[in-house]
Amino acid sequence: MRAAIYRRPGPAAEVLEVVEVERPEPGPGQVRVRVTTSGINPTDWKTRAGLTRRRPDGFQVPHHDGAGVVDAVGEGVAGLAVGQRVWLYLAGHRNRYGTAAEYAVVPAVRAVPLPDTASDDLGACLGVPALTAAHCLGGRPEALKGRTVLVAGGAGAVGHFAIQLAKHSGAQVVATVSSAEKQALAEAAGADHVVRYTEPGAAQRVLDLAGPVDRIVEVAPAANLELDLGVIAPRGTLSTYAAEETLTLPGGPLMSANVTLTFVLLYGLSAEQLADAIRWTSDALAAGALTALPVAAYPLDEVATAQDRVEQGFVGKVVLRMAAR
Structure with missing residues (x-):
């Protein structure tokens, strides 16, 4: 799969690269998601820049948020099926595979059903915010x-x-x-x-x-x-x-x-606290009460420019849109 990665912290243009990496397989309790849209938050560029204590373990695919379709399901996963649309949160937290790639493997709890009435842009806007x-x-x-x-x-x-x-x-x-x-x-x-x-x-x-x-x-x-x-x-x-x-x-x-x-x-939230926040967000999403922010979209190859746009304070949401292959 094609993925944006960085191997060390630093400026976006210096450390981010788009490469071919092995497509990961989901383990027990995990799902693999074919990412359609990757949302970028301030925490993403700050981590890449080295402003936090987190460092890559070999390499890191950045970005926590996104939207896509479940592509494979690991052993023991219930409530999600291949072909199901989902939105992702904290995908890159203690996990090498964030959403700035064609596929992401995440714990199943971090993939939440996305209603057909919600766009991929909206799904990618959720997550952290x-x-x-x-x-x-x-x-x-x-x-x-x-x-x-x-x-x-x-x-x-x-x-x-x-x-x-x-x-x-x-x-x-x-x-x-x-x-x-x-x-x-x-x-x-x-x-x-x-x-x-x-x-x-x-x-x-x-x-x-x-x-x-x-x-x-x-x-x-x-x-x-x-x-x-x-x-x-x-x-x-x-x-x-x-x-x-x-x-x-x-x-x-x-x-x-x-x-x-x-x-x-x-x-740092507990599993129960996250579950409460997810339930509230999902209920509001199903009721049509949530809308997408103004979106600035970039292709995966322009990930460095996209992260810089977030750092510069873009009002709205910057996303990467994956090209179909």
Whole structure:
């Protein structure tokens, strides 16, 4: 099969190459998926660049997310069949075969049925962003009905699915963005209200539109903490999935309001937590409540350019589309 690989961390153009490798066979509890679309997340380029502690074992096929068709089933696998469309998540986690290839072999639990009503682009957009969003929202949709949710960065991938999952669960959703372009994306995702956090009085604007906020999904806690504390309701929860910088926390206001502060990294979730997030995402997908982000598509041979596009902050989702052979 043709696959993008890297053997050491470094700049995309220097370390990524597209080569022929042996097509892997699924072992017990695994499935092989013929990949049609590979989704790229920030975690993919950061790992390839060496910004995390993970290093290739010989070689690594990058990318965690994707969509495709089950091609072979290993011993002991139930609930998946050859020919079934699936979406993939965390394909490259502790696994050599990510989705930037014509085929990927993954634990069967990481291949989730993709309804016929959902496109491959949408399937490849899910994975890391949608499951992160679901866990940041508490993992269980019934707890959000009638609540108010603030989604910071409502035009991003996690923000997009946080808006849609919260709306599907019966929550009122307000999103914050920085520009007119991003406001249009957050509105298209279904946010009830969209506020420019760059404008004066943004916190008061949130309160005027939506009232105190029960749960916040936060992309930039250091930059947005003042706004968050200005709008969060007593006993509210602030969940952040992007807190790589040093945070200085005002203990008094957090304690006075009994705020719960949670940090979310998908790799570290328990099997039960992942199962809750997958169930919520799958239910919303089956109901037609989830939509694809704006997509920039590249062929496999342009994987380095595609990863660089993500690193440069493309608003939407960058994907690789595999050519049929």
